[in-house]
Amino acid sequence: MTTEAGPALVGDVLAPLEIEITRTLVVAGAIASRDYQDVHHDAESARQKGSPDIFMNILTTNGLVGRYITDHFGSRAVLRRVAIRLGAPNHPGDTMVLTGVVEDVRGDTATVRVVGANSLGNHVTGTVTVTVPRTATGATPEATATTPEARP
Numbered sequence: 001m002t003t004e005a006g007p008a009l010v011g012d013v014l015a016p017l018e019i020e021i022t023r024t025l026v027v028a029g030a031i032a033s034r035d036y037q038d039v040h041h042d043a044e045s046a047r048q049k050g051s052p053d054i055f056m057n058i059l060t061t062n063g064l065v066g067r068y069i070t071d072h073f074g075s076r077a078v079l080r081r082v083a084i085r086l087g088a089p090n091h092p093g094d095t096m097v098l099t100g101v102v103e104d105v106r107g108d109t110a111t112v113r114v115v116g117a118n119s120l121g122n123h124v125t126g127t128v129t130v131t132v133p134r135t136a137t138g139a140t141p142e143a144t145a146t147t148p149e150a151r152p
Contacts, residue, residue, distance in 0.1 A: 030056075039054060
């Protein structure tokens with residue numbers, strides 16, 4: 001398994017990704033995933049149900065976790081398994097910071113432990129299994145790509 005930085009190794013730490021939690025992100029994510037529960041778009045309804053504001057749904061969180069992994073491993077990365085659990089809610093005005101550590105590597109497949117934390121605690125915890133197919137030379141395309149200037 002390789003990334004643009006080289007082969008993934010157990011213990012490798014992925015660069016953190018900060019995501020600003022905006023009202024637009026929360027509402028758009030809910031609508032895009034067809035989750036029309038009022039707690040994801042109607043602040044008054046969310047307050048009536050005990051929340052201080054609207055909050056992000058699990059499908060948006062799942063998508064952000066997937067983005068975090070594929071941004072790190074490159075465009076040919078294939079998510080094989082995403083197993084997440086939600087904790088503290090993501091409310092507008094907060095920031096979630098995603099972090100990851102490679103826990104296992106088998107051939108071209110790695111398992112990454114992911115945590116997404118905000119000011120209330122851990123919003124999401126879980127693992128993602130990702131495969132990065134190798135080329136005939138044994139490297140990923142990202143590792144062997146050339147810039148347009150270097151091509152003949």
